Amino acid sequence: MNPTSRAFLLGPLLKRVSRSFYLTLRILPPAMRDPIGLAYLLARAADTIADTSLVSPERRLDLLLSLRAQVNGAPDDAALARIADDVAGQQTQQDERVLLESLGAAFAILRDLNAADRDAVRDIVTTLTTGMEFDLRTFPDETSGQIAALERFDELDRYTYLVAGCVGEFWTKMTYAHMPGALKAAPDAMLARGVRFGKALQMTNVLRDCPRDLRIGRCYLPAAMLARRGLAPHDLLAPDASSRAQPVLADLLRTTLSLFQDAIDYTLAIPPGAVRLRLACLWPIMIGLDTLVLLARNRAWLDPAQPSKVRRNDVYRIMAVSLPLVASNAMVRAWAARRVRAIEAEL
Structure with missing residues (x-):
């Protein structure tokens, strides 16, 4: 298959670079797959640029x-060549290199989308890259040995919007555009729930990835919350950090559970007959809540050697369990309530 073809980029390459998201994407109704898949590829390419630590933060930002x-204007062959020269060659994963070297083809797909989808993809990639820009401007070089923290919860809340809440918004717009009548609730209500849905997933990522992020100088746990518990960001690297920071984890788990309630309401506002769309929403909720259970039970949650991560086999188990649940609001709520009780029992 031609590595610059639309079929390759939105098929094999997307599958290889998106991992579990590809499972969600494939279950979506066909009309939604191309714009969402392309948005993912462009965002993944941007994320690879932002995260390539062998390139200086200043150069990554440029x-x-x-x-x-280029997403918002015309592709520049010379600029794309600079990305390939500076970043693609630093990738240890071949698929990441191929993605960065295929950006010209991705922009060709963007041009071929209808005007509404093209504008939506541009908007979401712009917002997501604003979140990546925030990271590069806020945190130190990963090799500096320094740690910087967000100051207040409102900064964390804004960050979760920039890197995930906006995705829930985009997803909702795509659903209204490509599946008219599928969402019965008012658009404003669904857009607000979609934002909180995305924030729920990102808060889960922040808590799960905290051990790794701290070791590259990034503390997303707000300094003000830590200070109320007598902690500073560098204290989170100490051997007893998990127990000392447990109250901070508990506070943020409660916040995240509240966000997941909106994610569940979002999913159950989709008619039971729209099984594919429901499953695409239900899977990340189930994986996310299972991750929170692991976090709540993990007394060494800040130890990178003891990650709170749902294993691949468990992902497939979740997918199997979801099938008899998906069409029943009562069964979905009962499943979620059991997970919430398991988390609250540990707080």
Whole structure:
């Protein structure tokens, strides 16, 4: 298959670089797959640029802003070549290199989308790259040995919107555009729930990935919350950090559970007959709540050697369990309530 073809980019390459998201994407109704898949590829390319630690943060920021400008304007062959030269060659994963070297083909797909989908993809990639820009401007070089923290919860809340809440918004817009009548609730209500849905998933990622992020100088746990418990960001690297920071984890788990309630309401506002769309929403909720159970039970949650991560086999188990649940609001709520009780029992 031609590595620059639409079929390759939105098929095999997307599958290889998106991992579990590809499972969700494939269950979506066909009309939604191309714009959402393309948005994912462009965002993944931007994320690879932002995360390539062998390139200086200043250079990564320049390349990230260049990519964003091309998403919103015309592709620049010289700028794309600079991305390939500076970043693609630093990738240990071949698929990441191929993605960065295929950006010209991705922009060709973007041009071929209808105007509404093209504008929506541009908007979501712009917002997501703003979140990546925030990271590069806020945190130190990963190799500096320094740690910087967000100051207040409202900064964390804004960050979760920039990197995930906006995805729930985009997803909702795509559903209204490509599945008219599928969502019976008012658009404003569904858009607000979609934002909180995305924030729920990102808060889960923040808590799960905290041990790794701390070791590259990034503390997303707000300094003000830590200070109320007598902690500073560098204290989270100490051997007893997990127990000392347990109250902070408990506070943020409660916040995240509240966000997941909106995610469940979002999913159950989709008619039971729209099974594919329901499953696409239900799977990340189930994986997310199972991750929170692991976090709540993990007394060494800040130890990178003891990650709170749902294993691949468990993902397939969740998919199997979801099938008899998906069409029943009562069964979905009962399943979620059991997970919430398991989490609350540990707080």
